[in-house]
Amino acid sequence: MEKALSSIADITMGISPKGITYNREKLGLPLLNGPTEFGEVFPNCTFYTNSSIKECKKGDLIFCVRASTGVMNWADKNYSLGRGVCSIRGKNFNDTKYIQYCLEVKLEQLLQLSTSGSVFSNLSKNDLENFKIPFSKNRYKIISIISNYENLIQINYERIKILEKITQNIYQNWFTKFNFPGKKNISLINSELGKIPKGWKILTLGNIAKINKGKSYKSEEISTEAGKLFINLKCIAKGGGFRRDGLKKYTGTYNNTHTVSRGDIVIAVTDMTQERAIIGRVARIGDLVEQIYIISLDLVSIMPFEKIGKNYLYSLLRFSNFSEIVKNYANGTNVLHLNPKSIENFKILLPPFDLIQQYEKIVKQIFNKIDIHNNVIQKLKKIRNLILPKLIYGKIDISNLNIKENNKVA
Numbered sequence: 001m002e003k004a005l006s007s008i009a010d011i012t013m014g015i016s017p018k019g020i021t022y023n024r025e026k027l028g029l030p031l032l033n034g035p036t037e038f039g040e041v042f043p044n045c046t047f048y049t050n051s052s053i054k055e056c057k058k059g060d061l062i063f064c065v066r067a068s069t070g071v072m073n074w075a076d077k078n079y080s081l082g083r084g085v086c087s088i089r090g091k092n093f094n095d096t097k098y099i100q101y102c103l104e105v106k107l108e109q110l111l112q113l114s115t116s117g118s119v120f121s122n123l124s125k126n127d128l129e130n131f132k133i134p135f136s137k138n139r140y141k142i143i144s145i146i147s148n149y150e151n152l153i154q155i156n157y158e159r160i161k162i163l164e165k166i167t168q169n170i171y172q173n174w175f176t177k178f179n180f181p182g183k184k185n186i187s188l189i190n191s192e193l194g195k196i197p198k199g200w201k202i203l204t205l206g207n208i209a210k211i212n213k214g215k216s217y218k219s220e221e222i223s224t225e226a227g228k229l230f231i232n233l234k235c236i237a238k239g240g241g242f243r244r245d246g247l248k249k250y251t252g253t254y255n256n257t258h259t260v261s262r263g264d265i266v267i268a269v270t271d272m273t274q275e276r277a278i279i280g281r282v283a284r285i286g287d288l289v290e291q292i293y294i295i296s297l298d299l300v301s302i303m304p305f306e307k308i309g310k311n312y313l314y315s316l317l318r319f320s321n322f323s324e325i326v327k328n329y330a331n332g333t334n335v336l337h338l339n340p341k342s343i344e345n346f347k348i349l350l351p352p353f354d355l356i357q358q359y360e361k362i363v364k365q366i367f368n369k370i371d372i373h374n375n376v377i378q379k380l381k382k383i384r385n386l387i388l389p390k391l392i393y394g395k396i397d398i399s400n401l402n403i404k405e406n407n408k409v410a
Helices: 093-105 107-111 125-130 139-175 310-319 322-329 340-344 353-392
Strands: 002-004 009-013 029-032 061-064 072-074 079-081 085-090 132-134 201-204 209-213 228-231 248-250 265-268 282-284 293-295 299-304 347-350
Touching: 009 093, 009 125, 061 093, 072 093, 079 085, 085 093, 085 125, 093 107, 093 132, 093 139, 093 353, 139 310, 139 353, 209 340, 265 310, 282 310, 293 299, 299 310, 299 340, 310 322, 310 353, 322 340
Parallel strands: 029 079, 228 293
Antiparallel strands: 002 132, 009 085, 061 072, 061 085, 201 347, 209 299, 228 248, 265 282, 265 299
């Protein structure tokens, strides 16, 4: 049985408050204007407004209705809704969760209703309210089944965060606080970077690594099926780190300087967010199965010279003040751009090579574990995405299964 969304959910379309009400001092409600404020699950807002017009509540599904139409997040608290988003609220959280599953499965069909202008594609409130989804009597059982996969996925994400935190602590203890092996034999001296261990060198990144620009491309060279994996700006997480859900495919020509492989490092040199949440941020390429990948012009790769390990260089860029400093060199009005020269000229403190090698041996094992967890996540996502539409459309009969219904709330 299919039901129109308006019969099973309340839909609130966003209206952007006046710009003069925006603030960074957390006055009022956090403001959501579009997917740039979206996180993996919950939003991460930069701006607040003390004059909210439309709002969502905790437990609502937040849905983008323009630009990146169809992107979704969950409200972990009340938000002010700008014109780029709407909220969807079922009669209870489980119904809202089921609606999210249905929208995910039928997203392509929904997007066909979108009206395209010169810049943005849009979905109206009428489009959403009249959109029909299969409203299964087994919907709570479906939620329980799919939630099991999602819980396992989340467990692996949490383990990755722990491993990354361990790596960060080791790096900062050794190379920021100077609590490294053998420190008793080292004295500190004054330098332009403050007190540093005697014998350590002050250099620029250009002295220890080579920077390569990414590939300029045409829209017709981007595919969802054929071609080489294409690492682009959407692969960079806010604050740094790699997002696999941003991957695309590239079918055009390229040369060796446009390629990266497992363990290589990329840096964002373009940003659509005026809060500079992406630009200057660093990501490490994980185990993506293929041997080589192409990077877009919005990124640069940074390849260490001999004796400078990739894991050490990634840690230096990710866990130091690098991103916070170089992002301030970016300029632009609507789109920010960072000159790679600003990256090359960044001053670093280089420890002895034997200490770098000790660090490499330790963290290499940690990064291997991170790659394993990421691969488990991809396998779980693949299974989840394979069975979800079959459950939604009743192609897998679960009516007689004794499944404990999920009563989870946001």
